[in-house]
Amino acid sequence: MSDKFYITTSIAYTNAPPHIGFALELVQADLLARHKRKKGKETRFLTGTDEHGQKIAKKAKEKGMKPKDFVDKTVADFHSLVDGLNISNDDFIRTTDREKHWPSVKKVWKKLDKNNDLYKKKYTGYYCVGCEAFLTERDLEDGVCPNHDKAPEKVEEENYFFKLSDYEEEIQKMISEDEVRIIPDSRKNEVLSFLSEGVRDISVSRSADKLEWGIPVPGDESQKMYVWVDALSNYISALNYAEEGEKFKKFWPADVHCIGKDITRFHCVIWLGILLAIGLELPRNIFVHGFITSGGKKMSKSIGNVVDPFELLEKYGTDPVRYYLLSGIPPAGDGDFTIEKFENKYNSDLADGLGNLLSRSVGLATKKGVEFEKGRKPGSKIRKRVKKTEKEVDELVENFEFKKALEEIWDLIHFTDGYIEKKRPWEESWDQEKVIFETLYICYSLHELLLPFLPGTAKKVKKQIESGKSKILFEKL
């Protein structure tokens, strides 16, 4: 059993400001990272941005900016999202980082090339001049680009291809035997069914005049790397794969890649193929989250139902947003967001649930002169009750059941409210002091349980218990 833990999010594409879906991914990964650190694992948590591609070059051009200036600006937004959500990442990789990222990517390429996993082949694509990009057949409607109402040109160009098909069998084996575990099962089945239909080789470069904003192919100036090798390699470039030093040896393979369902195949097929080709170990787990709808509908600018993570953070603060993302959204399925649901959960769980319990506990203790002593043990019933929650929360988080884990914690909160009700410690009785201490003990345990989920709140809980000063934790809305 290794005592290291390497976890990554996907790298976000910087053609637009961050989306609530990326906030979900960050918070889920952050929970896992904090959970592992708490258990004493040497943890490394990576996130970052994917900054190349034709789309970005085009967006920058529209704004009259250089691509690099454009992405620098967007990346700043991503950094403020990471800060705003109190994400504990150890590193932040950018695919435009020529010192950190490029050398490793080039090494991957050269290795593929050296092993004869690359070959040149003529590629026929449908190029829409209006979009300035290749379209897939599925983008077309009646053979016409729906955005420009024009048939795309059939363009032939010579590109490098990666022999992904050579690795099909091994990928399939690794996934079906859970050597690479894909969570949830439905995604695993999806990938396996896809694999069973047969895998084709993929083009991994574009001509440099079509894709000017990208990493040059080593030894062939006429070609730039297409997204696959460039973006997926971030997980190892951030560990400085180019030099394969201590950091790389210690942390690779990744223990968890957190991704969204739209990029399942890239990670579960292409990335595994690349790793097998260059002889690296495969990631242990790929955790796939779903999408967040807004009022039951896909978010779109035209409907005007886009949820802006910054507005939420601004209005409600960090932990309420983290709480909703972890408890209001099924971890691996699609979830819905509305302000009503958000505020409802905020009031009933955070203000009336956790906040009120802390308030009555600390209030009682102060009033009756009971102080929290760290080494002191509560009655065995209480001790067992807390232990049970700790054990279940640990197991649930290990199994990516974040929502259920929080429900387990809130179950302890409701138990405690019931216990207070039953014992009536505001009245004089023989065990009054003990009961008040026990409620403090549970609150203290709650702070420990909550640390990975709501780190800021957990700290406040601890402070109030230790100082005996009660303060509103979550103002009711």
Added chain:
RNA sequence: GCCGGUGUAGCUCAGGGGUUAGAGCAAAUGCAUCAUAAGCAUUAAGUCGGGGGUUCGAAUCCCUCCAUCGGCACCA
């Protein structure tokens, strides 16, 4: 078109052949008054998508229909 998922209380979901179908939120009533008008208890609420079948017995298995979501490779 092919493959797969989902459809259970007003809302979010659990249960996957066996006594009167469960939880949380929302609702109603009562109790309590330490606490953020918070808390606790109780109650009410469901033809378990429709129809057919297998079975002593189906929400659960099979067939079919309906609704809905996803996958069917170069979508960031």
